[in-house]
Every structure is written in C-alpha cells, then in structure tokens.
Amino acid sequence: MSIVKELAAKAKVASRELALLTAKDKNQALLSVADMILANTTEIIKSNEIDLKNGADSGLSPALLDRLALNKDRIMDMVEGVKQVTELEDPVGEVIASWDRPNGLIINKVRVPMGVVGMVYEARPNVTVDTCALCLKAGSAVVLRGSSSALNSNRALVKAIKKGLENSTIPVNAVQFIDTGDRDAVEEMLRLNGLLDLVIPRGGANLIRTVVQKATVPVIETGVGNCHVYIDKDADPAMAGEIIINAKCQRYGVCNAAETLLVHQELAASWLPEAIRELQARGVEIRGCSQTLSLVPDIAPANEEDWSTEFLAPILSVKIVDNTHAAISHIQTYGSGHSESIVTANDAVAEEFLKNIDAAAVYHNASTRFTDGFQYGFGAEIGISTQKLHARGPMGLVELTSYKYVVRGSGQTRS
Incomplete structure (x- = not known):
C-alpha cells in the first residue's frame, strides 16, 4: 500500500469514530488545538521563514509570498478562527425535514458527516488550520496536501494540531498530512474512491483545472475570482x-x-x-x-x-x-x-x-x-465554491455535511 493510500485508510477508520462524537467532545478538541497552535507560534513562524526564503529564491510572486507569510497576528487570527468554530452550532444530527407517509412510515432527513475530505491547496498555510477546524467540527476526517512552497509551514501546523488532538477524544488519525511536494501524490489522492468522499481544490486556475480533470473522487470546485x-x-x-x-x-x-x-x-x-x-x-x-x-x-x-x-x-x-x-x-x-x-x-x-x-x-x-467565511459569520471557510451543485459561495460547516434518510416503521412491507 502506498503512503498516500495508507494515510487515507487511517483517516477513513478515524472518521467512523469521529462521526459519533458529541459537539462538546469536538469543541473541547478544537480548543486544545487552538491552544497548541498558540503555544507553538515561534516554531511555526521559524518554519514559515524557511518557506518564504525558498519561495523568494524560486521567484514566487509578491502576491503568493503574501499568501504564504505567517506572523503573530496571522497566527492569532487562525487561533481565533478555530475558537469561533467551536461557538457555531453543530450541524451533525440536525433533522432537516420530517414527514409521515400514509402507510405509517416516519421519514426523517438527517444531516450527517461527509466522511473523509481531501484538501489540495496552494501557498496559504492558514487553509491547513481552517480546514481541520471545519472538517473536525462537521464530524469528518481530513487528508491535507498543501503545496511544496508551504511544506515547512504546514508540517509545523499539522504537528501542533495533532498535539492538540492527543489531549482530546478525537482520534489523532482524523488529520492526515501528505508530507511531500511530489505531484504524483496529488494524482494518486484524486483516485482514492472508497477512501476519500470528497476532494476540494483551493488555489490558482491551473491547480483547480488539474483536480477537476483528473479526479475520480467527487470534487467541489473552488473557482478563480475575476x-x-x-x-x-x-x-x-x-x-x-x-x-x-x-x-x-x-x-x-x-x-x-x-x-x-x-x-x-x-x-x-x-x-x-x-x-x-x-x-x-x-x-x-x-x-x-x-x-x-x-x-x-x-x-x-x-x-x-x-x-x-x-x-x-x-x-x-x-x-x-x-x-x-x-x-x-x-x-x-x-x-x-x-x-x-x-x-x-x-x-x-x-x-x-x-x-x-x-x-x-x-x-x-x-x-x-x-465574500469570506469569517465575514459571513461562518467562523471560517474551507473555500469559496463557484459551482452550483452541493455548495456555492463561502463553504462553512453545513457545506461539509451530507444527509441520510432515517425511516422508522412498525412492521410495514411493500406489496
């Protein structure tokens, strides 16, 4: 089994346990994550400085370097975003609709976790934190694959996030990080049907186009902003x-x-x-x-x-x-x-x-x-969708869930 598939398989197992946790459990875990990110600010900034130097040496544009850069204020913003997610109502278990049938069946449409979300993204290390906070609160495990330009920053952030989860009821394997800049890892990730339930690309037009064209896993397209x-x-x-x-x-x-x-x-x-x-x-x-x-x-x-x-x-x-x-x-x-x-x-x-x-x-x-998840009151966002199926605009907790029908009967059979 390849390392990418192995990580996704671990996330899949963890997602089943995560899906059963209460809002209180998940909120306590996220507060622990926020505390650990804050406690590791110095290490995270040092790791980010390596990425910034590498990016400048390789000719990254000022706009991409700005997206990549972390400082104490931006880390505090990320920590505050995690805390805001804990204050949001947990969508999992919400009864979206309920009705009775003439034959006595009672049908409930109930919101459930997505399962395992794969995130493919460029430059912005804050996406690492936003994605984890939203996915975990929505009851889903996550597999992260950031760009090589942010490899050190993302590695430090994921390390802090996992430390935070060690002090919680959320399994540490609910967060997986593909720790490589190898592009083949992305292509393999996009074909992990049965392990990943959804892939979300976040970045430039080329990245989004590549993911949409090559994925066999369902994709939510976060489009460019002209x-x-x-x-x-x-x-x-x-x-x-x-x-x-x-x-x-x-x-x-x-x-x-x-x-x-x-x-x-x-x-x-x-x-x-x-x-x-x-x-x-x-x-x-x-x-x-x-x-x-x-x-x-x-x-x-x-x-x-x-x-x-x-x-x-x-x-x-x-x-x-x-x-x-x-x-x-x-x-x-x-x-x-x-x-x-x-x-x-x-x-x-x-x-x-x-x-x-x-x-x-x-x-x-x-x-x-x-047009931003924070500004819309979502606490954070995992991306801004420009497509129309499943999610559109800033995607918060609700957009990271699916639903199932829970049908209760009293012995009914179909003639």
Missing part, C-alpha cells in the same frame, strides 16, 4: 471611490479582490480620472479601454485577455460602458461567477443587476472583499 465592480451613473461618488479602493487594494492576492472596474459613461468624465489617480497612488497599474485612455492618457491599453484575467496583483482593468445592460453583458461574458458588485443609489437598477448576474455572491453598495 471579480467586477460596476459604478452606475447614480452612484455616490465618494462611496464609489471607497468601495473600489477597498475591493482592489485592501489585499491584492485573494480571489475576492476586484480585477475589473466598469464605469457608466455618464459618470466617467467627472469621476474616473480622480479614481484612477487614487488607485495609481496606491501602486495599482491601470489597463484601460480606449475611452478610458482618452480621459487618462498615461495608462496602458487593455487587451482582450485582460478582461478575463484574475491578476492577483496590483493591476486593474478599467472599461467605460454605455449603461447597466452593457455592464451586465460584460460580466456575463468575462466573469468567473465569484463576486460582483454594483454601486448605485438607484434601487431599481441595483435589483436589475442583482437578478441578472449569475455569481456566487452579488453586492449592492459593498466591496467584493466581503
């Missing part, structure tokens, strides 16, 4: 400026950052030049359509590829559109179905936008940066 902010002619100018600055600049290398700014032609001349200057002052490279260039000549022209690119960098494409219909059409053509926002004081226009845009999250007068 997100748009549309500034309508009836937008409040000051609000519009604050929202695009936040959506683009608050953090560049994340999937819910804005990548394209669309501006109604009637507002463009009075609002857009100043907005571009504000963005440029923050180091953002602007790539604009021909109309935008006529207003602000000192920017780069946008090409066709720019409209469909998730930059994950201080780059923003800008297009002036004739009306809301044109903005909707542009998003329908180039958007990735992640997060889209309209800024307008016209409620009717906002409703048209919200109804016509097919994305996991649509916003009126708010930044796309809110």
Whole structure:
C-alpha cells in the first residue's frame, strides 16, 4: 500500500469514530488545538521563514509570498478562527425535514458527516488550520496536501494540531498530512474512491483545472475570482471611490479582490480620472479601454485577455460602458461567477443587476472583499465554491455535511 493510500485508510477508520462524537467532545478538541497552535507560534513562524526564503529564491510572486507569510497576528487570527468554530452550532444530527407517509412510515432527513475530505491547496498555510477546524467540527476526517512552497509551514501546523488532538477524544488519525511536494501524490489522492468522499481544490486556475480533470473522487470546485465592480451613473461618488479602493487594494492576492472596474459613461468624465489617480497612488497599474485612455492618457491599453484575467496583483482593468445592460453583458461574458458588485443609489437598477448576474455572491453598495467565511459569520471557510451543485459561495460547516434518510416503521412491507 502506498503512503498516500495508507494515510487515507487511517483517516477513513478515524472518521467512523469521529462521526459519533458529541459537539462538546469536538469543541473541547478544537480548543486544545487552538491552544497548541498558540503555544507553538515561534516554531511555526521559524518554519514559515524557511518557506518564504525558498519561495523568494524560486521567484514566487509578491502576491503568493503574501499568501504564504505567517506572523503573530496571522497566527492569532487562525487561533481565533478555530475558537469561533467551536461557538457555531453543530450541524451533525440536525433533522432537516420530517414527514409521515400514509402507510405509517416516519421519514426523517438527517444531516450527517461527509466522511473523509481531501484538501489540495496552494501557498496559504492558514487553509491547513481552517480546514481541520471545519472538517473536525462537521464530524469528518481530513487528508491535507498543501503545496511544496508551504511544506515547512504546514508540517509545523499539522504537528501542533495533532498535539492538540492527543489531549482530546478525537482520534489523532482524523488529520492526515501528505508530507511531500511530489505531484504524483496529488494524482494518486484524486483516485482514492472508497477512501476519500470528497476532494476540494483551493488555489490558482491551473491547480483547480488539474483536480477537476483528473479526479475520480467527487470534487467541489473552488473557482478563480475575476471579480467586477460596476459604478452606475447614480452612484455616490465618494462611496464609489471607497468601495473600489477597498475591493482592489485592501489585499491584492485573494480571489475576492476586484480585477475589473466598469464605469457608466455618464459618470466617467467627472469621476474616473480622480479614481484612477487614487488607485495609481496606491501602486495599482491601470489597463484601460480606449475611452478610458482618452480621459487618462498615461495608462496602458487593455487587451482582450485582460478582461478575463484574475491578476492577483496590483493591476486593474478599467472599461467605460454605455449603461447597466452593457455592464451586465460584460460580466456575463468575462466573469468567473465569484463576486460582483454594483454601486448605485438607484434601487431599481441595483435589483436589475442583482437578478441578472449569475455569481456566487452579488453586492449592492459593498466591496467584493466581503465574500469570506469569517465575514459571513461562518467562523471560517474551507473555500469559496463557484459551482452550483452541493455548495456555492463561502463553504462553512453545513457545506461539509451530507444527509441520510432515517425511516422508522412498525412492521410495514411493500406489496
């Protein structure tokens, strides 16, 4: 048996024991995990520094290095996220629906753990902690395979997590870490039907595409974020400026950052030049359509590829559109179905936008940066799904469960 299959098999056995534990048991275990992560902060940061140096030497982009970096504040955020998960209601055992049949059968639809979740992810070591907290609270074991760029960081985090589990009723084998950068391990993991119940990829477009194409295990696709902010002619100018600055600049290398700014032609001349200057002052490279260039000549022209690119960098494409219909059409053509926002004081226009845009999250007068499990009150998230089957948008505890039908009878047989 290969090491990958062996780890998954251990997780499968542990998942059966984990599925029977109470919410109190799981919460106590997670608090122990949080304490152990905090106690090992120094070791985790030292391990992360090795990854950061290796990443810089190998030419990782600033955005990926930012995703990779850990410090005391980020570790405290991870610890707080674990604690917040303990405060969430345990979905396992919830009766989703219940009804009686004319023949006397009583049917309950009951929420149950997923089983064993495989996580394939890039760069961000916080995903290690978020995934473990959510999966364990939802009653599922987890098999982790992070990228080679975060190998030392993930190794240190998993070590702390397992130490925490040693002081709990959750079996230590409920968390498994594929401790290798070998890509063959990923391909083997994706074919472990019968051991893994679900695989979730989290990372760039290439990783997600590879997992979707090669997996025989069911996959929840966490898609790329080519997100748009549309500034309508009836937008409040000051609000519009604050929202695009936040959506683009608050953090560049994340999937819910804005990548394209669309501006109604009637507002463009009075609002857009100043907005571009504000963005440029923050180091953002602007790539604009021909109309935008006529207003602000000192920017780069946008090409066709720019409209469909998730930059994950201080780059923003800008297009002036004739009306809301044109903005909707542009998003329908180039958007990735992640997060889209309209800024307008016209409620009717906002409703048209919200109804016509097919994305996991649509916003009126708010930044796309809110598409996040913490911001939605989920305590943490395991990813943001852009597909429509089983889960969509930020995935929290409920999205990590399935259900079964519990049917109670009194001797009924079918004729």
